[in-house]
Amino acid sequence: MVCFNAGEKLKTTLENVLAQTCRDLEVIIKDGGSTDGSLEAVRPLTEGADVLVRVISEGDKGIYDAMNRAAALAQGEFLIFMNCGDLFYDEGVLEEVSRRIDGIEGERRKKGGATESAKPVPPRIYYGDRYLAPTQKVEYVSPKLTPLTCYRNIPCHQSILYSRDCFSQRGFEPKYRIRADYEHFLWCRFRTQTEFHHLGMCISRYEGGGYSDSEKNRKRSAQEHREITGMYLTPFQRFYCRAYLILTLQPLRKKLAESRHLSGAYNALVGAVYRRKRS
Numbered sequence: 001m002v003c004f005n006a007g008e009k010l011k012t013t014l015e016n017v018l019a020q021t022c023r024d025l026e027v028i029i030k031d032g033g034s035t036d037g038s039l040e041a042v043r044p045l046t047e048g049a050d051v052l053v054r055v056i057s058e059g060d061k062g063i064y065d066a067m068n069r070a071a072a073l074a075q076g077e078f079l080i081f082m083n084c085g086d087l088f089y090d091e092g093v094l095e096e097v098s099r100r101i102d103g104i105e106g107e108r109r110k111k112g113g114a115t116e117s118a119k120p121v122p123p124r125i126y127y128g129d130r131y132l133a134p135t136q137k138v139e140y141v142s143p144k145l146t147p148l149t150c151y152r153n154i155p156c157h158q159s160i161l162y163s164r165d166c167f168s169q170r171g172f173e174p175k176y177r178i179r180a181d182y183e184h185f186l187w188c189r190f191r192t193q194t195e196f197h198h199l200g201m202c203i204s205r206y207e208g209g210g211y212s213d214s215e216k217n218r219k220r221s222a223q224e225h226r227e228i229t230g231m232y233l234t235p236f237q238r239f240y241c242r243a244y245l246i247l248t249l250q251p252l253r254k255k256l257a258e259s260r261h262l263s264g265a266y267n268a269l270v271g272a273v274y275r276r277k278r279s
Contacts, residue, residue, distance in 0.1 A: 001014070001017070001027065001028070002083075002084075003030070004031065005034045005035065005036040007036055010038045012085065018053075021095045022095040025051055026051065026054070027054070029053070030056050030066045031058075033057055056070070056073065064171075064174045064177075068174070071164075071167045077164060078126070078163055081181075086206055088203065089203055093201075093202075097128075100199050101161070101199075122193045122195050123163050124166075125166065126161045127159055127160045127161070127196070128159045128201045129155075129202045130202065131204070131206065141154070141155045143198035150190075150232070156204070158204035159203040166194060170184075170187075171184070177224075179228060182225070183231075190232045
């Protein structure tokens with residue numbers, strides 16, 4: 001969790017994390033030097049927790065630099081980055097995630113036998129869906145990470161569990177102020193041997209209205225998207241993706257997905273399509 005003068009949101013998210021039924025976890029709060037009393041407000045929670053909670057308050061160069069610093073301190077096998085104000089979908093998320101990861105990795109060992117067990121395990125990314133607070137509906141992500149999927153809709157980092165070695169070569173690139181997590185995800189997908197697994201469950205509750213949602217930052221986000229996709233997708237792939245979005249009425253579909261009244265039906269249809277792809 002990274003924060004700077006987060007107010008009550010820091011406490012809200014920390015309480016949600018500490019309520020998880022899974023207790024095999026470590027919480028790292030990377031604070032940028034808050035002066036609003038938010039750290040003092042959560043001290044009873046950090047000192048009374050029955051899991052390891054570490055608070056590091058020092059200057060940094062922004063959100064993604066803070067996330068890199070926190071990742072470097074982590075001792076656990078998997079990392080997840082939660083923004084202040086965002087929540088896990090329910091109290092059993094991490095326990096269920098752990099069960100599903102154990103099942104997937106157990107199947108890998110069973111299929112590979114002794115030979116597979118002797119091989120180094122590649123970096124892994126496990127991801128799921130998110131609940132959008134503004135529309136009060138679940139937003140589904142594709143179980144297949146095609147170039148088109150990576151161009152238009154990757155999972156949010158609040159619903160991604162990275163194996164720690166996803167950051168052994170490099171972390172988030174802080175020069176991208178809005179989309180460093182997107183760039184890192186595409187780097188893992190197209191430049192490394194990272195394995196990707198869709199868990200088929202809702203992991204996070206996304207608050208919305210954050211840093212990337214302002215008008216100014218939406219413009220910067222679009223600029224960064226163009227630069228990043230130019231690094232990882234071919235000109236033909238980018239042309240195909242843009243043409244596909246135009247022909248399939250992407251602006252209209254976006255409005256449906258964000259509508260309080262229509263998003264439920266629309267996202268349910270998307271979820272049904274993705275479940276069919278998984279089967």
